[in-house]
Amino acid sequence: xxxxxxxxxxxxxxxxxxxxxxxxxxxxxxxxxxNHSSHLDFVMIWSxxxxxxxxxxxxxxxxxxxxxxxxxxxxxxxxxxxxxxxxGQTGDKAGAQAAIEQMAREMGDQYSLIVFPEGTRSSNxxxxxxxxGLYHLSQLRPDVELVPVYxxxxxxxxPKGESLPVPMxxxxxxxxxxxxNGGDKxxxxxxxxxxxxxxxxxx
Amino acid sequence: xxxxxxxALVALVGGVLALLVVASIVxxxxxxxxxxxxxxxxxxxxxxxxxxxxxxxxxxxxxxxxGRVVSILLFSFISFxxxxxxxxxxxxxxGDHRAxxxxxxxxTPLQYYLIWIEWYGxxxxxxxxxxxIFLAIRTTLAGDTEHFLERSAINQWGxxxxxxxxxxxxxxxxxxxPGYENQNAKLMFFLVLIVQLSDVLQFVWGKSIGRRPVAPxxxxxxxxxxxxxxxxxxxxxxxxxxxxxxFAPYQAGLMALAITMMGxxxxxxxxxxxxxxxxxxxxAFIEGHGGMLDRIDSLCFAAPVFFHLTRFxxxx
Numbered sequence: 001x002x003x004x005x006x007x008x009x010x011x012x013x014x015x016x017x018x019x020x021x022x023x024x025x026x027x028x029x030x031x032x033x034x035n036h037s038s039h040l041d042f043v044m045i046w047s048x049x050x051x052x053x054x055x056x057x058x059x060x061x062x063x064x065x066x067x068x069x070x071x072x073x074x075x076x077x078x079x080x081x082x083x084x085x086x087x088g089q090t091g092d093k094a095g096a097q098a099a100i101e102q103m104a105r106e107m108g109d110q111y112s113l114i115v116f117p118e119g120t121r122s123s124n125x126x127x128x129x130x131x132x133g134l135y136h137l138s139q140l141r142p143d144v145e146l147v148p149v150y151x152x153x154x155x156x157x158x159p160k161g162e163s164l165p166v167p168m169x170x171x172x173x174x175x176x177x178x179x180x181n182g183g184d185k186x187x188x189x190x191x192x193x194x195x196x197x198x199x200x201x202x203x
Numbered sequence: 204x205x206x207x208x209x210x211a212l213v214a215l216v217g218g219v220l221a222l223l224v225v226a227s228i229v230x231x232x233x234x235x236x237x238x239x240x241x242x243x244x245x246x247x248x249x250x251x252x253x254x255x256x257x258x259x260x261x262x263x264x265x266x267x268x269x270g271r272v273v274s275i276l277l278f279s280f281i282s283f284x285x286x287x288x289x290x291x292x293x294x295x296x297x298g299d300h301r302a303x304x305x306x307x308x309x310x311t312p313l314q315y316y317l318i319w320i321e322w323y324g325x326x327x328x329x330x331x332x333x334x335x336i337f338l339a340i341r342t343t344l345a346g347d348t349e350h351f352l353e354r355s356a357i358n359q360w361g362x363x364x365x366x367x368x369x370x371x372x373x374x375x376x377x378x379x380x381p382g383y384e385n386q387n388a389k390l391m392f393f394l395v396l397i398v399q400l401s402d403v404l405q406f407v408w409g410k411s412i413g414r415r416p417v418a419p420x421x422x423x424x425x426x427x428x429x430x431x432x433x434x435x436x437x438x439x440x441x442x443x444x445x446x447x448x449x450f451a452p453y454q455a456g457l458m459a460l461a462i463t464m465m466g467x468x469x470x471x472x473x474x475x476x477x478x479x480x481x482x483x484x485x486x487a488f489i490e491g492h493g494g495m496l497d498r499i500d501s502l503c504f505a506a507p508v509f510f511h512l513t514r515f516x517x518x519x
Contacts, residue, residue, distance in 0.1 A: 015287055159297050166303040167283070169291040 003079050007047035007054070010040065014157055015169040018048045021199075022147055022177040027052065029112050029144045030177065033134055035127045035196060036116035037155035040165065045114050045149050046080065048172040059114040060103055062087045083113065100133060104140040112144075113137075117192065125155040127196060130189040138180035138188070146192065148175035150199035173199045211447045215392050216264050223260060226253050245410075259498075263395065267388045271376055272319070274391065278373045279315035283307065284495040285365040285503075292480045293357040298347030302338045302358055310334050311366050318370060321377050330367040335359055364473075364503050365496070371506035378510075380517045383449040393448050393455075394462060394509050397441050398502045401463040402470070405433030422474040425467075434463045449517055461512060462505045469504025473497075 010016075034045055042059035049057055063084040066076035076082040083106045085099040107113055117134040118127065138146060153170040175195055180188070230250045237246050266277040290303060310330065317326040342355055375390045409429025417425045441459020445452040473496065477483065484493030 015284075015291075153291065156295065159300060162297075162300050164304050164308075166290070166300055167287040167307055169288060 003054070004051075006043070006079065010043050010047050013165050013167045014040065014044055014154065015167065016044060016048060016172050017169070019171070019173045021173070021175050024050055024053065024174070026177075027056070029056075029107065029110065029141075030147050031134075031137065031141070031144055032057065032112065032114045032147045032149050032174075033117050033192065033196070034114070034149035034151050035122070035200075036118045036120065037122045037125050037151070038158045038160070039121075040154050040158045041116065041121075041151055042080075042114050044151060044154060044170065044172055048174075053112070056110055057112045057114055058083050058106070060085060060116075096133065097136075100136045100140065103137055107141060107144070117189075121160050122155070123160045127193065127200075130193050132185060132189065134192060135185045135188050142180055145177040145179055146195075147177045148192065148195040148199060149173065150175070150196055152200070175199045209386060209389070211386075212267070212389050212392065215389065215396070215444070215447055216267075219260055219264075219396065223253070223257055226256070267392060271373075274376065274388075275315050275319055275373045278369060279311060281495060281499060282311050282315070282366045282369050285369065285499060286311065286361055288494045288496045289361040289365050292476075292482065293354075293361065294350070295354060295357070296347055296349065298345035298349075299342060299354055299358060301345065302341040305338065305341065306334075306358065306362055306366075310362060314366050314370050315373070318374050318377060323377055326370070326374065326377075330362050334362060338362075368503040368507050369499065371510040372502065374510055375513070378514055378518060380449050380513075381519060383517075389447045390449075390513065393441070393444060393458075394506060395502065396444075397437055397459045397462045398466045398505050400440055401433050401437035401459075401466050402501055404436045405429045405467070408432030408436070418471060421471055421478060425471065425474075430467060434460065434467065437463045449513075458509065458512065462509050465505040465508045466501030469501045472504065473500035 032045055034041055042061065046054060046057060046059060059080055059082045061076065061080075061082045061084055063086055066072050066082060066084055076084060083103055085102055086095060103113060103115075115134060115137070117130040119131040119133070120128075122128050134146075138144070150173040151170070152173070153168055156166070157168050157170060158165040175198070178195065183191075230246070230253045233246045234250055237243055262277065266273045286307060290306075295303065314326070314329055317329060338358055339355055342351070342358070372391055372394060375394065376387045378387060378390070380387075405425070406429070409424060409426045409432075412432070413424075413426030413428045415427045416423050417427055417430055438456050438460045441462070442452050442456030444459075445455035448455050448458070450458055484497050
């Protein structure tokens with residue numbers, strides 16, 4: 001019930017219109033990846049999903065942020081059922097590897113993931129370069145399709161550094177699903193980012 | 204007093220529902236007659252509008268019937284949605300964030316709360332004076348001077364149109380008119396009905412005989428024929444509804460004339476803003492009607508003028 005109220009509340013503040021370029025009724029496991037500019041990003045993707053998909057979609061988030069305080073811990077654990085990962089230092093290869101393996105493991109055979117491959121929130125609303133996590137994840141789970149999700153205007157609703165939202169109209173655009181099918185790392189990341197940028201330009 | 208105890212209000216509501224029934228039947232017939240060609244899109248649009256009219260009329264009637272609180276809440280919610288659309292289009296910057304937060308969550312509820320406690324004095328100056336000063340201070344403190352003048356003006360005007368102007372609709376409930384006590388819901392009904400009738404009639408006259416555009420650079424769909432036909436027939440409708448108001452028939456006609464002229468101007472002004480921002484509609488909130496702001500643009504500009512005309516001439 002809290003989940004439904006939260007989804008309705010965030011849709012009211014963000015006045016989101018949702019557009020689908022892939023089939024929203026397919027219940028297969030998926031990796032949703034979006035551009036990251038606001039704390040609201042994963043809530044928006046999560047509440048834009050139809051309830052059936054929402055129940056099986058888990059956002060990936062930083063443990064340090066979401067385990068601070070009882071409310072956040074409750075939301076992350078019970079409402080979003082987030083996959084909480086350790087955010088390592090840049091260059092911490094083993095830590096990054098462990099986080100990716102944890103994501104793949106916690107997906108199991110029923111959950112979808114919501115990830116933000118830029119790694120951190122952009123402060124100007126532009127889409128930064130992708131980090132390699134998305135590539136390694138897709139290597140571990142080649143059976144799962146990837147879905148780009150472009151989020152528009154959320155950086156104006158709750159920008160980096162602000163704690164209270166300002167209501168505005170926003171848009172959530174789900175792009176066509178595609179398979180990872182191996183390939184070179186740099187090429188894959190470029191392709192994935194390109195898929196996201198196309199959604200922005202095609203609106 | 205509830206709707207059912209006031210026979211004039213029952214007649215108004217019944218009339219509107221009858222109009223909608225007729226419109227739905229005509230739309231249904233048109234939908235079966237015209238199955239292809241460019242006319243089909245127009246018919247689909249008209250039918251979508253009629254469906255939305257049903258919902259809007261029902262919400263409005265329920266609000267009137269359940270009393271003051273619900274009417275005030277309804278219009279504060281409409282203000283919230285309209286302001287949300289307005290701000291989305293405006294080129295705001297991070298430095299506006301706090302000021303905007305105040306606009307949505309403090310100023311808007313406060314303005315409507317003042318109607319609830321019937322504090323007319325503060326209601327009439329809160330946004331033009333105090334909020335105007337306070338928001339300018341708040342935005343200045345954020346320290347971002349880029350396009351400062353434009354941004355401050357946009358925030359201020361957004362609040363004026365979406366909150367201050369619109370709040371004059373439920374503010375009609377504050378007026379104490381001798382011999383018309385506890386009947387003010389009908390004034391609200393009169394205002395909203397005339398504004399909407401005038402919009403529809405201008406659309407109908409314009410579609411059927413419209414040729415000469417009034418302001419081609421702003422809105423090619425608004426024609427002199429539509430304006431004169433729409434304003435003329437809505438004025439007559441207003442005069443014919445005098446029995447629901449504290450006005451004599453000719454006075455009701457003049458009030459309707461003022462309402463329709465302001466409504467027309469409001470539609471043009473809001474179109475000019477849309478042109479400036481390069482969009483066709485403010486949103487897609489209501490099927491067939493665009494956004495909330497597209498629907499209430501005429502009402503925003505008609506409401507304060509109608510409020511003050513009524514207050515000036517009919518309050519002792």
